[in-house]
Amino acid sequence: MEARRIRMNRSFKMMIRRVYANRLMYLFILPGFIWFLIYKYGPMYGVVIAFKDFKFSEGILGSAWVGLKHFQYLFSMSDFYNIVRNTITINLWNLLFGFTAPIILALIMNEVYSLKFKKAVQLAVYFPHFLSWVVFGGIIINMLNPSQGMINMAIKALGGKPVHFLAQSKYFVGIVVITSIIKEAGWGTIVYLAALAGVDMDQYEAAVIDGANRWQKLIYITLPGISSTIIIMLILRVGYLLDVGFEQIYVLYNPSVYSVGDVISTYIYRMGLQNMQFSLTTAIGLFQGAINFALIFTTNTLAKRFSDVSIW
Amino acid sequence: MFKTYKILSLALSALIALSATSACGGGSVQTEQNSPSASSASSAVEASTAVAETVKSKLGEIEIMADVNVDVEGGTLNENKYLDYIEEQTGVRIKVQSPGSSSYTDKVNIVMASGDAPDAVMIGSSNMINQLARNGVLTNVEPYVTDSGKYPLLASRMPEAAYHPVSNNDSIWGVPYARFDAFTQVTFVRKDWMAKLDLQPPATLDDLYAIMKAFTEEDPDGNGIDDTYGLLGGGFNPVLYYGGALFRAIFDCNTYQVIEGEVLPWQINPNYKEYLKYMRKLADEEIMDSDILNSTTQVMMDKLATHKYGLLTNFWHANQFPGYDTWTIGDEWTTIDIPKNIKGEPGRFSYETLSRHYAVIPSTSKKIDLTMTVFDWVCSDEGVKYVNLGVPGSDYIIDEEGKPQLGTTTKFSINWIFTLMNPGIKNEDTESYLALTYPQSSIDWLNHAAEQGKLDPIAVNLPYNPDLIQANIDKVVEEYTSQAILGNIDIDATWDKYISDYMSAGGRQAVDFNTQWYNSGGKEIVGNS
Structure with a gap:
């Protein structure tokens, strides 16, 4: 027991010594740490309203405890399963195409030799990221407008009948995924381009001497070289499987596509902010957070087992 | 180098001290405005009309939240002739918060949930008002709107039916903006x-x-x-x-x-x-x-x-x-x-209602009487004229026969937004006001x-x-x-x-x-x- 106490004392002192030795580095971390503490951890106490009947006048602490009442209501709602299904569907398609698009784009850009052309392409693909969804979504809505939109005017000019793209459920998820790729794929390449810059050039030279063509270099050197980055990004992405960006859906959806477009975030907005059902929507948020944590934990464990790459 | 730091530190300290002093000063002005002297000033109003105008302006300030979706021509949201005129008439200065039309109700919900709401808030939906009332954040205005001693015009001129959507069990949770043009x-x-x-x-x-x-x-x-x-x-x-x-x-x-x-x-x-x-x-x-x-x-x-x-x-x-x-x-x-x-x-x-919207009084408001003073004035002849025509002298003038004639400024002024409520009176006078503002x-x-x-x-x-x-x-x-x-x-x-x-x-x-x-x-x- 005594030996254990001495050991703990020693390791604590060593930790203090290490922190002191790297004090400047820790100083850099401090603002971010404080930010997290205030804006991320501080408000977490509000999560208790998921187990209370929150009343404005009584506040978070004063409102009455109701146990799992809101969760029971949630799981008895048929609408809840629809919004969870819609959220997962959109995210799975986004995972399949939205996650791979920046990787492919980065690999293509990495093969471009002309620096000027590369920079021009980068500028073009990064730009949409800086537009808000309100602006970008507005452009998409105008383009797809059934009477005056560019796409439908082209269809009419070719003798076709205009299509109300945004009013039909069968197109909606596709539009969400494609617009998401157009807007964010370029920006997503940054991390992969950085990873590509770190791949050892000697390996390419050795491969050329061994007679490898460009495809073989891509498959046997480039992709393995950035695989750890891809895995880390995948783990982080899977953690958002129950989380679809509110702005994009809110801007693009309309009543006729509620059946496929109503997702957790829009439901929370409608019931929480518009109908003042803060306890119910906090319960949804808590459920969402718990599932996301489970997903990120599982993916990380699998990644650790099969590739030795993980975020912890 | 050390001296420079010292000077900078002193300058900074002086600045902080100055800010603190001015903040405290602001607070004391606020306290003065809300002090019992306001009620004694109110008595002075009855004593002398000449003194009244001066004293009225010291009654106090209320803060309102409204969806103001057009420009205030010739002024700003909080500095304009419409607010000046209400202050001149009632002694109450109105300070306006306008979070914008986009998602206005969402913003109202957040403000009400925050426990830091202004003295009166414009809300369109009676369901939302009833829900807020259930959350215990609204004042029951029934004792005020029926108080014919204190607010005689409000009690007598507001149509009773207009209260119905925001009433339950003898409580009234909002004061209506009743439309003379309920059928729009x-x-x-x-x-x-x-x-x-x-x-x-x-x-x-x-x-x-x-x-x-x-x-x-x-x-x-x-x-x-x-x-x-x-x-x-x-x-x-x-x-x-x-x-x-x-x-x-x-x-x-x-x-x-x-x-x-x-x-x-x-x-x-x-x-x-x-x-x-x-x-x-x-x-x-x-x-x-x-x-x-x-x-x-x-x-x-x-x-x-x-x-x-x-x-x-x-x-x-x-x-x-x-x-x-x-x-x-x-x-x-x-x-x-x-x-x-x-x-x-x-x-x-x-149509499901006679009202455009309602003015609710959050339960945190300490200035209900000031707000009701304004509402009572809106029900007066001058108030009705204000809601329909705007400010005398610029929006309209009184001719030799004592009838209002259109002034020089814009016909569609936004004066009516600042009152939050309206008794919706339709009679010969208001019809003559309409004839000034709109073509036949x-x-x-x-x-x-x-x-x-x-x-x-x-x-x-x-x-x-x-x-x-x-x-x-x-x-x-x-x-x-x-x-x-x-x-x-x-x-x-x-x-x-x-x-x-x-x-x-x-x-x-x-x-x-x-x-x-x-x-x-x-x-x-x-x-x-």
Whole structure:
């Protein structure tokens, strides 16, 4: 027991010594740490309203405890399963195409030799990221407008009948995924381009001497070289499987596509902010957070087992 | 180097001290304004009219939250002649918070939840007010609005019926902005197109269809291009709420109705199915522009500005129609009667309330009497004149006969927003004010709108049902309505499923609640209203 106490004392002192030795580095971390503490951890106490009947006048602490009442209501709602299904569907398609698009784009850009052309392409693909969804979504809505939109005017000019793209459920998820790729794929390449810059050039030279063509270099050197980055990004992405960006859906959806477009975030907005059902929507948020944590934990464990790459 | 740091530190300390002093100073001014001296000043008002103007301005300040969606010409939101005039008349300075029109109600919800709400807040939905009242964040204004000793004008001039949607169990949770033009909607038609195509005003739905079809297919603007529409339907949520109002009136599905012993809302009235089929026909034949889903009011107005639409339902004054010089809208547009409905009776637009919105007093407000002082003044002759005409001297002047005449400034001032409430008085005086502000054509349209409207007697009397707050009925209706009109579903094949979805989304509970109320005394209330 005594030996254990001495050991703990020693390791604590060593930790203090290490922190002191790297004090400047820790100083850099401090603002971010404080930010997290205030804006991320501080408000977490509000999560208790998921187990209370929150009343404005009584506040978070004063409102009455109701146990799992809101969760029971949630799981008895048929609408809840629809919004969870819609959220997962959109995210799975986004995972399949939205996650791979920046990787492919980065690999293509990495093969471009002309620096000027590369920079021009980068500028073009990064730009949409800086537009808000309100602006970008507005452009998409105008383009797809059934009477005056560019796409439908082209269809009419070719003798076709205009299509109300945004009013039909069968197109909606596709539009969400494609617009998401157009807007964010370029920006997503940054991390992969950085990873590509770190791949050892000697390996390419050795491969050329061994007679490898460009495809073989891509498959046997480039992709393995950035695989750890891809895995880390995948783990982080899977953690958002129950989380679809509110702005994009809110801007693009309309009543006729509620059946496929109503997702957790829009439901929370409608019931929480518009109908003042803060306890119910906090319960949804808590459920969402718990599932996301489970997903990120599982993916990380699998990644650790099969590739030795993980975020912890 | 050390000296420089020292100087900087001293300068910084001095700055902080200065800020702290000025902050404390501000606080003391505030305290002075709210101190008992305000009430003694109030007594002075009664003592001397001459002194009154000076003393009144010291009564205090209230903070209000309102959706101010137009510019304050010649001033700022908090520094303008309208607020100055209210202060001059009541002694109360109003400070306005305006978070913008976009998602205004969401912002109000957040402010109310924060526990740091202003002294009065503009809210449009009576359901939202009742929900806030259940959350315990509103003041019951019943003791104030009925206090004929303290607020005699407010107690006597506000129509009692206007309080109904925000009243329950002897409590009143808001002061209404009652409209003198409670029936706002009227159907406009292009009279120049009618003349060119030799068309007569419609008496039946078939006549109306013939007009819209002719507008669509017979090139009424004479440009040789097939680019006109018979009907402008888009704009506003839920889908075609305004755009389809004319047709819901014709199909007799715009009010609550008692069908087979149950009180059914119009959204599940069997006639609503026929209405949907008709609207779909108009969309299919491109008589109605099918871009109805993502149309905001602005998009609707932009479309109207193209002069390619022949018919629409809108506010009686039509002064927001874009692309027209002042008072020239009547050269192109006129109003028509609603054709007979499917029962052969005159069609009527339906309304669920007399009020535009309500002013609620958060329970945190410590200045209820100041707010009520302003409200009481709004009910006075001067206040009514202010709401209708604006500020004397600039917006209007009094002629030698003592009658108001239009002044030099804009006709559509925003004075009325700052009062938050309005008794909605309509008499000879207010009609003469209207005649100053609007051309004769608009006055005619207002009278036409009054003839063409009716209150839904059940909707206006139905008590608030708190259990419906978690229901998702609107979503079901909006989704089905838009899919039906745009042709994404077979209406006949899916109608029963729609009714079933509606009922399971909370509709069953609502119908049972309403029917029970109707059968246990509601029927008599409806009959007497």
